[in-house]
Amino acid sequence: MHAGFPDFRLGNVLATSFTGTLSERHGNAVERIPTPHRLIDWLAVNGLAVDSCTTSQLDLARELRESIHAAATAAAIQEALPASAVRVINDCSTQGRAASILTPEGERRWRLSSASCVEDALSVIAADAIGIIAGERDGKLALCASPTCQAAFFDTSQSRTRKWCDMNTCGNRQKKARFNANQRKNPRSAK
Numbered sequence: 001m002h003a004g005f006p007d008f009r010l011g012n013v014l015a016t017s018f019t020g021t022l023s024e025r026h027g028n029a030v031e032r033i034p035t036p037h038r039l040i041d042w043l044a045v046n047g048l049a050v051d052s053c054t055t056s057q058l059d060l061a062r063e064l065r066e067s068i069h070a071a072a073t074a075a076a077i078q079e080a081l082p083a084s085a086v087r088v089i090n091d092c093s094t095q096g097r098a099a100s101i102l103t104p105e106g107e108r109r110w111r112l113s114s115a116s117c118v119e120d121a122l123s124v125i126a127a128d129a130i131g132i133i134a135g136e137r138d139g140k141l142a143l144c145a146s147p148t149c150q151a152a153f154f155d156t157s158q159s160r161t162r163k164w165c166d167m168n169t170c171g172n173r174q175k176k177a178r179f180n181a182n183q184r185k186n187p188r189s190a191k
Contacts, residue, residue, distance in 0.1 A: 008032055008042055011166070013139075013154040015129035017046065019069040020151060020165065022062075027148030033061065039118070047109060048121035057118035064092045064122050068129040072152035075133045076141040089126045089133075096123020146170040 036053035067088035097113040139156040144165040
């Protein structure tokens with residue numbers, strides 16, 4: 001990993017983890033893939049290693065990211081999917097040459113073409129987005145309860161009532177804010 005860049009926020013769902021490469025969308029936005037090489041790093045961490053990335057491929061990746069975010073947000077609040085987002089997701093899904101393979105451990109992995117390119121990796125992310133937005137996986141799309149974040153995430157908890165995209169960031173921040181507010185109201189309880 002390259003020093004000087006914000007850490008990646010990794011989750012269990014590829015498509016929504018990808019949308020997390022831009023966080024705090026309604027606050028002080030944090031871009032986690034600011035350079036082509038940083039996109040290469042993110043793809044590698046997620047099992048989609050590519051050889052190189054151009055600035056135009058980074059722009060395409062960001063366009064896919066924002067399209068997935070828009071479509072997942074609409075699905076989470078049960079609104080119509082934006083046509084432009086659907087078009088970008090579908091275009092990216094069909095552009096790549098990736099194959100799903102089964103590992104000896106019984107897990108699904110992706111094999112990109114021999115000359116791995118960013119479009120191959122983006123097709124995998126787009127296909128994952130299609131699966132979750134279409135309701136093909138067990139879980140539900142939800143939006144982070146943090147007013148500065150509001151990231152779309154895929155809730156696979158048993159009750160499907162998760163509030164935050166990530167308990168280690170948004171959840172802890174909200175709990176800390178609530179604790180500090182209670183301490184200001186009742187300063188004696190801190191003693």
